[in-house]
Amino acid sequence: xxxxxxxxxxxxxxxxxxxxxxxxxxxxxxxxxxxxxxxxxxxxxxxxxxxxxxxxxxxxxxxxxxxxxxxxxxxxxxxxxxxxxxxxxxxxxxxxxxxxxxxxxxxxxxxxxxxxxxxxxxxxxxxxxxxxxxxxxxxxxxxxxxxxxxxxxxxxxxxxxxxxxxxxxxxxxxxxxxxxxxxxxxxxxxxxxxxxxxxxxxxxxxxxxxxxxxxxxxxxxxxxxxxxxxxxxxxxxxxxxxxxxxxxxxxxxxxxxxxxxxxxxxxxxxxxxxxxxxxxxxxxxxxxxxxxxxxxxxxxxxxxxxxxxxxxxxxxxxxxxxxxxxxxxxxxxxxxxxxxxxxxxxxxxxxxxxxxxxxxxxxxxxxxxxxxxxxxxxxxxxxxxxxx
Amino acid sequence: xxxxxxxxxxxxxxxxxxxxxxxxxxxxxxxxxxxxxxxxxxxxxxxxxxxxxxxxxxxxxxxxxxxxxxxxxxxxxxxxxxxxxxxxxxxxxxxxxxxxxxxxxxxxxxxxxxxxxxxxxxxxxxxxxxxxxxxxxxxxxxxxxxxxxxxxxxxxxxxxxxxxxxxxxxxxxxxxxxxxxxxxxxxxxxxxxxxxxxxxxxxxxxxxxxxxxxxxxxxxxxxxxxxxxxxxxxxxxxxxxxxxxxxxxxxxxxxxxxxxxxxxxxxxxxxxxxxxxxxxxxxxxxxxxxxxxxxxxxxxxxxxxxxxxxxxxxxxxxxxxxxxxxxxxxxxxxxxxxxxxxxxxxxxxxxxxxxxxxxxxxxxxxxxxxxxxxxxxxxxxxxxxxxxxxxxxxxxxxxxxxxxxxxxxxxxxxxxxxxxxxxxxxxxxxxxxxxxxxxx
Numbered sequence: 001x002x003x004x005x006x007x008x009x010x011x012x013x014x015x016x017x018x019x020x021x022x023x024x025x026x027x028x029x030x031x032x033x034x035x036x037x038x039x040x041x042x043x044x045x046x047x048x049x050x051x052x053x054x055x056x057x058x059x060x061x062x063x064x065x066x067x068x069x070x071x072x073x074x075x076x077x078x079x080x081x082x083x084x085x086x087x088x089x090x091x092x093x094x095x096x097x098x099x100x101x102x103x104x105x106x107x108x109x110x111x112x113x114x115x116x117x118x119x120x121x122x123x124x125x126x127x128x129x130x131x132x133x134x135x136x137x138x139x140x141x142x143x144x145x146x147x148x149x150x151x152x153x154x155x156x157x158x159x160x161x162x163x164x165x166x167x168x169x170x171x172x173x174x175x176x177x178x179x180x181x182x183x184x185x186x187x188x189x190x191x192x193x194x195x196x197x198x199x200x201x202x203x204x205x206x207x208x209x210x211x212x213x214x215x216x217x218x219x220x221x222x223x224x225x226x227x228x229x230x231x232x233x234x235x236x237x238x239x240x241x242x243x244x245x246x247x248x249x250x251x252x253x254x255x256x257x258x259x260x261x262x263x264x265x266x267x268x269x270x271x272x273x274x275x276x277x278x279x280x281x282x283x284x285x286x287x288x289x290x291x292x293x294x295x296x297x298x299x300x301x302x303x304x305x306x307x308x309x310x311x312x313x314x315x316x317x318x319x320x321x322x323x324x325x326x327x328x329x330x331x332x333x334x335x336x337x338x339x340x341x342x343x344x345x346x347x348x349x350x351x352x353x354x355x356x357x358x359x360x361x362x363x364x365x366x367x368x369x370x371x372x373x374x375x376x377x378x379x380x381x382x383x384x385x386x387x388x
Numbered sequence: 389x390x391x392x393x394x395x396x397x398x399x400x401x402x403x404x405x406x407x408x409x410x411x412x413x414x415x416x417x418x419x420x421x422x423x424x425x426x427x428x429x430x431x432x433x434x435x436x437x438x439x440x441x442x443x444x445x446x447x448x449x450x451x452x453x454x455x456x457x458x459x460x461x462x463x464x465x466x467x468x469x470x471x472x473x474x475x476x477x478x479x480x481x482x483x484x485x486x487x488x489x490x491x492x493x494x495x496x497x498x499x500x501x502x503x504x505x506x507x508x509x510x511x512x513x514x515x516x517x518x519x520x521x522x523x524x525x526x527x528x529x530x531x532x533x534x535x536x537x538x539x540x541x542x543x544x545x546x547x548x549x550x551x552x553x554x555x556x557x558x559x560x561x562x563x564x565x566x567x568x569x570x571x572x573x574x575x576x577x578x579x580x581x582x583x584x585x586x587x588x589x590x591x592x593x594x595x596x597x598x599x600x601x602x603x604x605x606x607x608x609x610x611x612x613x614x615x616x617x618x619x620x621x622x623x624x625x626x627x628x629x630x631x632x633x634x635x636x637x638x639x640x641x642x643x644x645x646x647x648x649x650x651x652x653x654x655x656x657x658x659x660x661x662x663x664x665x666x667x668x669x670x671x672x673x674x675x676x677x678x679x680x681x682x683x684x685x686x687x688x689x690x691x692x693x694x695x696x697x698x699x700x701x702x703x704x705x706x707x708x709x710x711x712x713x714x715x716x717x718x719x720x721x722x723x724x725x726x727x728x729x730x731x732x733x734x735x736x737x738x739x740x741x742x743x744x745x746x747x748x749x750x751x752x753x754x755x756x757x758x759x760x761x762x763x764x765x766x767x768x769x770x771x772x773x774x775x776x777x778x779x780x781x782x783x784x785x786x787x788x789x790x791x792x793x794x795x796x797x798x799x800x801x802x803x804x805x806x807x808x809x810x811x812x813x814x815x816x817x818x819x820x821x822x823x824x825x826x827x828x
Contacts, residue, residue: 074775074779075779076772077772078763079487079763079765079771080772106547108523109767110772112523113768113769115550116741116776117773117776119550119551119742120744126551127550128549128551129547129548131549133568134542135575136542138568138572140567140575141544143568144564144565151549151561303527304523306518306529306530308539312530335487337487337523337527338523340487341484341492341524341530344482345530345531348534359483361485
């Protein structure tokens, strides 16, 4: 039987990812009428905890112009990033009216404040901060985090009126291990044969994980990987770049498209929370402790975590080397304090290593990209001449 | 006879006060000494720690005789002296975004210009202690880490957790938090031993903790003096001087003595019927920070209406929770420090995010007429949720509030006419409210 074309699968997930009413979650609730929905803010949340309780985890990552900000602005200061406004607007506008619980990690001061804003305004939603440890290298961090996971699990159990067993947790870990493995495979295809998988396609296929039941997403990824086996493609004369800056607020799809028109994006940090854990989480032993250990010790890096074992510039340089990239695009969301501050450190390290890079800012609600197109094309062309 | 202008009304003849100016003089002396200590440490090659006002860990650092630099204070000083913009633009020229914290950029600018500050010379840190109480602290620490290759210790104090959360010493969450914080206290002590080459002296640590207990008791008493009408000090203008000293001299007898001087001066004002603002008409509560690049102008916009800031949440969160009552148990110093850190920090920082109940209490106890919420671009830690908090307090508790925005240290974000319009309208609404209340 011939496999379906990858374009068809991407179109299917695009319709789900770009719809702020979260259609896949609604479909799930149709078949689970007593089901509960847990939303969580970027960057990372151990979704296994929700899944094991029979709760649907949804990763809220903001929206482009599909969602107009009408009410949220009156509740937040002017100098706040777009994703915090989008997330608030989703609920205030009634567009996303499915939430029973919402969890913010303390990634930045806007996220911590947002939890209080939500708690004041949405009394029917259990709004929590999952206090992921900032002293990541401390020997006390893993036991502390395990305790914090247990606290959040108790909140989930209360919301879902259920008790979660270790067995259920292990089964969920296995499901999510499989999901992370499939996403890693997708990224391998993009890294090794970027002409076979466009960055926008990989992005949509990955992002879909956060807005649908993970069982369905695993199936979609299997279909996509099978379709990619069949896909014909020929390498083009484009430079290979690593794109960073998409760890929280997401660049509009059109911006990713503009970059990929001129470059192959062979690695990135888009939706990095879905790929935060780099290896399978062990399913023998205490599952909560295994998840806590994986978050701290088998994980990626981002500007919102200080871990002396993972200096961010060195991690970026390693990402560039391992992906075979020739250059980097160092982006940051407007008004994102950690992202903007990281740009300087990244830039200095890349200068020191002689790696060409382009620094840019974006906003999820941007609609014009001509200036960006010109910058990226100029950057890419100058490098093509240099590398020729 | 013409009606006096607002400025003319401010000129009043006061009875001579024997303690007038003693707090200010002591403040100036101590700040000079603080800078001199930083300079001397550099000359002598002694290690200096860069720390922050929310969770300075002065209790530990002072035990090792390590001078502590507060970059928030030194950045603030560049603004009050009208110099911040030149440093900010230096940092922006080096790649730092116009949309990040101005304190960070003012500090980076001074470092990039050779560390010569208008009041002295910024030290090269041998150690950075950055709590998670402001996420920018951590990013700021990483900048020095890159500049000077110094260790950055992120001291993590888990905070307010969301809906229904209360800090309860009997809860499992509290015990988990304390265990984690206590482990970090011990890690930091070990790191200080490494950086200074000195052994930890637990008796010296006890002395420092005892001094902080006393500092906290006095700080609470000073704040309570402002429940008096008229308020003896302005929490905006004089408050900033108090905060500078209680941070720089936390755990030192000099800090305690300073608060005794301030308390005596403010008590004398009360006895003499003298208020911080002549003919006090409005009692205000500041939520957020002041605009230090235009500090006098900012204060004047409220003083023109004979409004005094009787309290501010800045005096809570920026005081390392001294206002919440720090009570270290000297028999179990390390364990007690961890417990008190969790207890007081969760209350003070929780008040910043989930502040409506604490603000309501202050409005009641300090007889506040209205709250001024000042959002600053530089600081999302204090500013993000202010419009929502204002709206909630007005709707649910009938407490009037004004929301305005400018910056901490960046004069480019100061819009005098716009601020004046909004502040004047706020006072007019308070007057109307008062008139309506009188008729009922």
